[in-house]
Amino acid sequence: MDTSMHHPSAGQTLSELILSHAAGQQVHAGDLVIVPVDRCMTHDSLTPEIIDALEKNLGVNRIYDPERVAVVMDHVAPAASVQTANAQVRTRRWVAQQGIRHFYDVGAGVCHQVLIEERLVLPGQVAIGSDSHATSYGAIGAFGTGMGTGDLALILASGRTWLRVPETIRVQVVGRFRKNVSPKDISLYLCGMLGLDGATYQAVEFHGVDWLSLDGREVLAGMSTEIGAKVGIVPPSGEIASRYNVPEWLRVQPGAHYVRTIEVDLNTLGSQVAVPPEVDHIAPASELGDVKVDQVFVGTCTNGRLEDLHILAELLKGHKLAAGVRLLVIPASHRILQAAAEDGTLSILLAAGATLGTPGCGPCIGRHMGVIGADEVCLSTANRNFRGRMGDPNARIYLASPEVAAATALRGSISDPANL
Amino acid sequence: MARVWLFPANIDTDQIVPGRYAPYMTSEAELGKYPFIEYRPEFAKTVQPGDLIVAGSNFGCGSSREYAPRALVAVGIAAIIAPSFSRIFFRNALNLGLPLFECDLQGILSDGQQVTYDNTSYIITTSEGAVTSLPQPPAWLQETWAEGGIVQYYRRHGRLPVGANR
Numbered sequence: 219m220d221t222s223m224h225h226p227s228a229g230q231t232l233s234e235l236i237l238s239h240a241a242g243q244q245v246h247a248g249d250l251v252i253v254p255v256d257r258c259m260t261h262d263s264l265t266p267e268i269i270d271a272l273e274k275n276l277g278v279n280r281i282y283d284p285e286r287v288a289v290v291m292d293h294v295a296p297a298a299s300v301q302t303a304n305a306q307v308r309t310r311r312w313v314a315q316q317g318i319r320h321f322y323d324v325g326a327g328v329c330h331q332v333l334i335e336e337r338l339v340l341p342g343q344v345a346i347g348s349d350s351h352a353t354s355y356g357a358i359g360a361f362g363t364g365m366g367t368g369d370l371a372l373i374l375a376s377g378r379t380w381l382r383v384p385e386t387i388r389v390q391v392v393g394r395f396r397k398n399v400s401p402k403d404i405s406l407y408l409c410g411m412l413g414l415d416g417a418t419y420q421a422v423e424f425h426g427v428d429w430l431s432l433d434g435r436e437v438l439a440g441m442s443t444e445i446g447a448k449v450g451i452v453p454p455s456g457e458i459a460s461r462y463n464v465p466e467w468l469r470v471q472p473g474a475h476y477v478r479t480i481e482v483d484l485n486t487l488g489s490q491v492a493v494p495p496e497v498d499h500i501a502p503a504s505e506l507g508d509v510k511v512d513q514v515f516v517g518t519c520t521n522g523r524l525e526d527l528h529i530l531a532e533l534l535k536g537h538k539l540a541a542g543v544r545l546l547v548i549p550a551s552h553r554i555l556q557a558a559a560e561d562g563t564l565s566i567l568l569a570a571g572a573t574l575g576t577p578g579c580g581p582c583i584g585r586h587m588g589v590i591g592a593d594e595v596c597l598s599t600a601n602r603n604f605r606g607r608m609g610d611p612n613a614r615i616y617l618a619s620p621e622v623a624a625a626t627a628l629r630g631s632i633s634d635p636a637n638l
Numbered sequence: 639m640a641r642v643w644l645f646p647a648n649i650d651t652d653q654i655v656p657g658r659y660a661p662y663m664t665s666e667a668e669l670g671k672y673p674f675i676e677y678r679p680e681f682a683k684t685v686q687p688g689d690l691i692v693a694g695s696n697f698g699c700g701s702s703r704e705y706a707p708r709a710l711v712a713v714g715i716a717a718i719i720a721p722s723f724s725r726i727f728f729r730n731a732l733n734l735g736l737p738l739f740e741c742d743l744q745g746i747l748s749d750g751q752q753v754t755y756d757n758t759s760y761i762i763t764t765s766e767g768a769v770t771s772l773p774q775p776p777a778w779l780q781e782t783w784a785e786g787g788i789v790q791y792y793r794r795h796g797r798l799p800v801g802a803n804r
Binding site for chain 1: 648650652695696699700701702703704722723724725726728729730733734787788789790792793797798800
């Protein structure tokens with residue numbers, strides 16, 4: 219089809235379908251809509267500021283519908299200072315006062331992982347979080363996106379938000395992963411190809427991954443925010459279709475209009491590494507040269523799930539960390555931690571020399587539990603490597619898959635897991 | 639007269655207000671002292687209410703911190719004109735009533751240039767008399783800016799200002 223001849227009746231993208239359903243009328247890319255928000259999520263880091271915006275700027279003391287709200291303590295949990303502890307006390311009091319039932323305290327895990335595990339976001343819903351990685355909800359076919367303080371306060375007050383229906387970039391995945399290559403490599407490859415603003419205001423739809431697990435889909439959806447995308451949606455097929463009741467209307471439509479299609483060929487894709495200080499500075503792991511590391515961090519909403527811990531354990535089993543390397547493992551949720559304890563994964567990691575942290579964001583945002591110092595190098599499975607993100611501005615953060623993390627922990631310098 | 643402040647592409651929220659100058663580390667009243675404090679220290683010292691920021695693409699990328707656009711409101715920036723904005727910055731600015739225009743004036747206006755900016759006709763006139771029209775904002779957006787942003791609009795009207803109009 220000649221895309222310049224696109225007509226609204228030709229078909230809709232998943233974003234258009236979800237926002238049409240929410241708005242109660244057929245809408246298309248470029249339209250402005252006001253839609254009810256099915257799930258609104260705030261976390262410990264911004265909830266106090268949102269309470270201020272709600273009470274002082276909007277003059278609202280009762281939120282619209284506590285049942286649609288979830289609050290998760292994950293950014294600095296457990297509290298690392300008197301200041302954060304006091305802010306958390308205030309948040310807990312507010313949660314109780316508003317009657318918010320979906321409250322997840324210290325140790326429950328990273329907000330996005332918790333919301334998906336607790337089935338607080340469902341396929342076809344609109345879910346807004348006070349966190350840019352709320353695009354993660356696209357993993358189950360929801361329209362998930364992050365917003366700032368004022369928007370969250372407006373949603374808490376009104377139960378609604380305004381959105382511009384995004385244009386969609388289609389990512390067509392071809393083939394299957396080569397040995398020790400995984401979803402993070404697709405995401406980093408896309409960052410390198412499209413750049414930090416390559417999908418600004420737009421949606422990304424991932425096709426050809428019906429075989430991919432929920433864990434893998436969460437990586438693709440969550441990382442979409444790193445190319446500026448509003449949402450990253452994986453059609454709710456395969457594992458998602460078997461775990462959820464996917465609404466009839468939420469199906470990929472053949473005539474949908476995509477502004478661009480990008481093919482990613484897994485038959486040739488190798489391990490990718492984001493080189494500091496930008497997520498779109500991408501190099502193949504095999505071409506990095508000798509980069510010695512001080513700390514390896516496996517965790518976060520990007521790569522701290524059970525599948526990631528299994529990969530790490532499989533590659534570390536029977537081995538010890540390279541001399542001088544610290545391996546910090548922070549499961550993305552309490553449920554993941556418990557599962558990894560029960561199936562023996564943790565024993566393998568501990569035997570290899572890993573250090574375990576409380577489920578939550580860990581040192582991803584440089585506030586606690588593994589902050590790095592000047593001139594230190596960290597290989598992280600997280601999602602951002604901006605200057606100063608994990609601590610000292612002169613520390614350097616490289617981003618990669620759990621497989622690269624395992625190879626790096628064993629060798630002491632950033633290594634291509636293809637050679638393991 | 640208003641001064642034009644020219645910035646390159648990919649200005650991130652850490653360049654606008656570094657995290658350690660966040661209001662919870664300092665105070666809301668001091669926020670106007672901090673825009674570009676490390677990246678361009680003369681900015682906060684000499685910026686005047688009504689000045690314009692003209693930038694490259696992806697202005698405001700990085701974190702969702704609302705105090706970045708709030709600091710620019712605090713010093714009285716009349717408008718930011720860039721080919722594109724990071725989407726969370728875009729929403730934060732709209733909530734605060736800070737006008738953003740998606741248009742590329744990098745090759746047309748220069749840093750330090752003196753202009754007049756008419757915030758009802760959206761026309762910029764240089765001291766030499768050259769005239770540039772900014773893209774005309776839709777009526778709802780003009781109304782929202784006039785009321786001080788979406789948050790204030792909601793407070794006054796009890797509803798959001800935009801509708802699902804094709």
